[in-house]
Amino acid sequence: MRPAVRPADVEAREPRTIGASEPVNDGYPGALLAHLDVSVVVPTWRRPDLLRTCLDALVRQDFEPSRYEIVVCDDGPDDATRATVDAFAAEHRPRGVALRYVAVTATQGPAGARNAGWRAARAPLIAFTDDDTQPAADWLRAGVAALDRADAAAGRIVxxxxxxxxxxxLDASGLAHAEFATANAFVRRTLLVQTGGFDERFTAAWREDSDLQFTLLRAGAEVVRADDALVVHPVRPARWGVSLAQQKKSRYDALLFRKHPQLYRQRISSGPPLLYYAILCAALWGLVALLFDRVDVALGALAVWLVLTAGFCVRRLRGTRRSVAHVAEMAWTSLWIPFLSIFWRLNGAVRYRVWFL
Known part of the structure; x- marks a missing residue:
């Protein structure tokens, strides 16, 4: 195993040697228990029906029930979620499966909820999944086996x-090709202690898993694939025009780039979204031309903007549904996505003080 090095963005934290499975006196409330091999951490936020399906798969794992626990971290504590966890805990306690509910009130977002979960966990290995996944019966066994040869592992997402x-x-299905996603990941607890776990500035479900992956790599950890550890991740229904609101996530790209510029360019994006900037420049060109009463130039800029925007819309429609409602949604949102994406990228650049275009 490579020696641990101090990550650039955790200077205030003392590095610790990456261990195999030794107990950790780290001051967190989860005292390790000798009979537990792994703790499954599941962040959730007010969707007990989805959580119920996930828990049903987790309590039926092909794994000795007394050797694992399930820690549900509720990032928006509510009675329905707690009742769901309590009901599963009572039903499966006789089999030896331990379910615990952790109310998370001092954080915001899945990164903070996962931190609360692994810190309260009582096993030396941590398995992460989401409340809207359906882990296969041998998921836990395959993931734990992968940690026999590594410090962290990324399972397969279908x-x-x-x-x-x-x-x-189609965009959401990109999760199936992610290098490392916390919908299906396994990490040694000692390594989470060493690096501090998730950066809670990622308050949305976006890039917090890549940040953890890059932090682990820079800490000298060995991260492997565990393709036998499978979870199914259905796409939840979304409202019309949802892609407009999603552009706000672009600011977290700036934060990830600030922390890990080289890895970001290698594994996320090699450069800025040039098409978006071309569309913005065409629009600005036209507006400036109108200010100077150059109607001919403004019309030329409008033509360029229309061609670029239409091409963007056609590209998004490729291989997707061709219903009237969906085509209308693509046409409308394609008009605004380039501008919103650039706005939030620049917002992130200013907020996190990094040159990020």
Whole structure:
């Protein structure tokens, strides 16, 4: 195993040697228990029906029930979620499966909820999944086996799609190709202690898993694939025009780039979204031309903007549903996405003080 090094963004934390499975006196409330091999951490936020399906798969794992626990971290504590966890805990306690509910009130977002979960966990290995996944019966066994040869592992995610998915569904299916996603990940607890776990500035479900992956790599950890550890991650229904609101996530790209510029360019994006900037420049060109009463130039700029925007829309429609409602959604949102994406990228650049275009 490579020696641990101090990550650039955790200077205030003393580095610790990456261990195999030794107990950790780290001051967190989860005192390790000798009979537990792994703790499954599940962040959730006010969707008990989805959580119920996930828990049903977790309590039926092909793994000795007394050797694992399930820690549900509720980032928006509510009675329905707690009742769901309590009901599963009571039903499966006789089999030896331990379910615990952790109310998370001092954080915001899945990164903070996962931190609360692994800190309260009582096993030396931590398995992460989401409340809207359906882990296979041998998921836990395969993931734990992968940690026999590494410090962290990324399992396989299957995203079922219709023959003609929407643009949103197709975009969400990219999770199946992610290098490391916390919908299906396994990490040694000692390594989470060493690095501090998730950066809670990622308050949305976006890039917090890549940040953890890059932090682990820079800490000298060995991160492997565990393709036998499988979860199914259905795409949840989304409202019309959801892609506009999603552009706000672009500011977290700036934070990830600030922390890990080289890894970001290697594994996320090698450069800025040039098409978006071209569309913005065409629009600005036209506006400036109108200010100077150059109608001919403004019309030329409008033509360029229309061609670029239409091409962007056609690209998004490729391989997706062709219903009237979906085509209308793609046409409308394609008009605004380039501007919103650039706005939030620049917002992130200013907020996190990094040159990020």
């Amino acid at each position: 995203v079922p799609l219709d023959e003609q998915p929407t643009d949103y569904e």
